[in-house]
Amino acid sequence: MTAFVTSLGGKLAERWLQALLLPGMVFVGAVAVAGRLGHGRWSDVDMLAAAVDQLGESATRRGNGAVALLAVAVVTGAVAAAALAQGLGQVVTYAWTATWGPVGRPFVHRRRRRWRRVVTRYEQALIEKARVLRGVRPADPPPEVPDTAALAAARDRISMVEPRLPTWMGDRMHAVDERIRTVYDLDLASAWPRLWLTVPDEVRNALVRAQAEFAAAGRLAGWGGLYLLLGLRWWPAAVVGAGVWAVGWWRGRMSMENLAQLVEATVDLHASALAVALGHPVDGCFTPGDGEVVTRILRKGT
Structure with a gap:
């Protein structure tokens, strides 16, 4: 019974990850891109790459806590977007x-x-x-x-x-x-x-x-x-x-x-x-x- 429950929990987690969390993270990324570029510079890849580098450097300077908070924020936004889509x-x-x-x-x-x-x-x-x-x-x-x-x-x-x-x-x-x-x-x-x-x-x-x-x-x-x-x-x-x-x-x-x-x-x-x-x-x-x-x-x- 324990093995069955563990297997079932793993399958449910996998389905939740595929059906909700991953599309939510993609949407969070799209929101970040939209907020940075907008209509005027919609295809400015260099500007987007510079923004990603700046975010990575800022999180690294502030330590592991900032990286963890950023990850939590991304996951929270993904879950919220998935709930809204559902x-x-x-x-x-x-x-x-x-x-x-x-x-x-x-x-x-x-x-x-x-x-x-x-x-x-x-x-x-x-x-x-x-x-x-x-x-x-x-x-x-x-x-x-x-x-x-x-x-x-x-x-x-x-x-x-x-x-x-x-x-x-x-x-x-x-x-x-x-x-x-x-x-x-x-x-x-x-x-x-x-x-x-x-x-x-x-x-x-x-x-x-x-x-x-x-x-x-x-x-x-x-x-x-x-x-x-x-x-x-x-x-x-x-x-x-x-x-x-x-x-x-x-x-x-x-x-x-x-x-x-x-x-x-x-x-x-x-x-x-x-x-x-x-x-x-x-x-x-x-x-x-x-x-x-x-x-x-x-x-x-x-």
């Missing part, structure tokens, strides 16, 4: 999946109009494709078969279901709820806490990892926000911040897609086990009738 990351992940209240309504209406236009083109293409394949409209040369797969992909890039949230990430998880309700007549919000308790450990671990990846993407975007703020003093930091934010946003989309697929797969594979655990035997596949019974049990008549 807090910003939580705000970012919430914004990626929230409704935004009245502010979000124009975005929802715009996304909904775009989605309906693409869906209309997709449905018309399906009808046209069926006519061509059945030979209802013979022609010489034969008419080209519409690319319904490309139109379906364009629809899904906006949302897999009719948009109700201002962001793709929020609607991606909302699509899981809608699809499960449509196919199984199951209320996912009521079923998920109980389903979580019935699935095997490997399923929970996969879901936890997917959620952690999404949180890490938000934290990366939080670092991007800090560098964008630093760009007010030193403009190269804004360029770095924009790039970091874009990478965080892209990773957020990828991890949300992975998380949504895992949640839907968990329901597909383990909804029957949940029904049995609630005292409702399932004969064969989980059906909308089973989902209705499970929902009624879980919601307790409400």
Whole structure:
């Protein structure tokens, strides 16, 4: 047990060092560079080297105590920056999946109009494709078969279901709820806490990892926000911040897609086990009738 605890502590310390302390120290260094150079002399390497030499000589003259205090100040600043980035990351992940209240309504209406236009083109293409394949409209040369797969992909890039949230990430998880309700007549919000308790450990671990990846993407975007703020003093930091934010946003989309697929797969594979655990035997596949019974049990008549 002692060896296990020691190993676990080492792994946690290593993860903390990689995920928080090292990016924080890089940011502290960027703050120091920005404070010294500013916009006017943003690329003055000689000035920066002279400042580093002066700092090193000053700390050496004052002895080991000054060096230790400088190291403590750097580490403290790195930890503070990491905590701030983590807090910003939580705000970012919430914004990626929230409704935004009245502010979000124009975005929802715009996304909904775009989605309906693409869906209309997709449905018309399906009808046209069926006519061509059945030979209802013979022609010489034969008419080209519409690319319904490309139109379906364009629809899904906006949302897999009719948009109700201002962001793709929020609607991606909302699509899981809608699809499960449509196919199984199951209320996912009521079923998920109980389903979580019935699935095997490997399923929970996969879901936890997917959620952690999404949180890490938000934290990366939080670092991007800090560098964008630093760009007010030193403009190269804004360029770095924009790039970091874009990478965080892209990773957020990828991890949300992975998380949504895992949640839907968990329901597909383990909804029957949940029904049995609630005292409702399932004969064969989980059906909308089973989902209705499970929902009624879980919601307790409400």
